[in-house]
Amino acid sequence: MPQAVGLDVYGTLVDPLQMDEHLGPLAGEKAGELAALWRQKQLEYAFRRGLMRRYEDFGVCTRQALQFATRALGVELPEPERRRLLEAYGSLPPFPDAAPALSALKERGHRLWAFSNGLESAAQGLLANAGLLEHLEGVVSVDDLRTFKPAPEVYLYLARRLERRPEEVWLVSGNPFDVIGAKAAGLKAAWVRRDPAAVFDPWGIEPDVTVPDLAGLAGELPA
Template sequence: MPQTIGFDVYGTLVDPVEMGTHLEALIGDQAKEFGQLWHEKKVEYAFRRSLMQQYQDFSVCTLQALRYCMKVFKIDLSEQAQQALMAEFANLAAFNDVVPGLKSLKQQGHTLAAFSNGPEAAVHTLMGNAGVLPLLDDVISVDDIRIYKPSPRVYQYLMETTGSTVDNCWMVSGNPWDVIGAKAAGLKAAWIQRDPAKIFDPWDIEPDLVVNDLIEFSEQLTDF
């Protein structure tokens, strides 16, 4: 049975920690740690803004998280350098399994959408640069409803936008909090466990599938 599948973008289709490579010239061997903290902090800021009902788009969260990391690592970057780093988010590469995995899912007749906390225009550009856009049926952003995942309103919006229901709508994410949010809203969900050392949050809410990558997801989805 054809399914509607929403894919998280950062951490699922593309690797945001790859930003560390653009930091190497600026901060040397701390680049990887800086990139990881930057990613974690921007997600935290999005969560906090949702709880406070003080929405700003994800680019604001990202820039503020960058400035937080600059303070932590005691690095002074010019405004121009900060904006140059922000611009690199449009050039993140897709994980190697993404294109073949999406092609397989398209061949199976599923509807595929990028579903992100990022602004739609930015995600659209990113997906195009990563070579993923031609395989997607839609790019959907929480910016339209001004609240972030994992609010249940967000997953409801995914179903409304795609004309799907809890019976045929999946959320696929490399982030456990996203999977838990989707399951709590009634969707089916798959966790892409790209790092075997990563632990799924023990919330008594389990994913319908746990796979290593999108190729494995496309293979296992045939059982549903």
């Protein structure tokens, strides 16, 4: 039976760390460090807001994380540049393997949805700009529940939206916390381990499939 697949967006289909190209003129040699800290704090703020039940959407987390990262690294960020960077975040480039992999999965009959911490409208615009939205049936956003991954309810919501039982749904993500969250909620999960040096969290919860990139995914999912 074709699989129902939810694909994470940030860090799986598009690459947030490519913001270092936009940060270069502002941060110089600190651009890569700034991009990484921005991403780290973005996720941390989402986790913290979920735990505190003080929800603000992912765009707020992104904006506040940028503010923190620039202050922490001593980078001056005038307001026009801040707006420009946040606009650029809505046009993150896709990973090179994303479009071919989605096409291959679709050809095998799998149902493909984006599943994101981001707002549905933001994710749709981002994926459209990246040339990926056409391969997907739609976008499922955690904003519908006003919390964030890895809360169990968001993965169960994905299953309901895809009209499958949790154990019949695959979550595909480059983020280990996302894979663990999906598995803990009863879904199947594939980890996209693009960095060979990346270490999976030793929680005793393992992905059903590990692939070095999205290109290898079509051959791993049952057709």
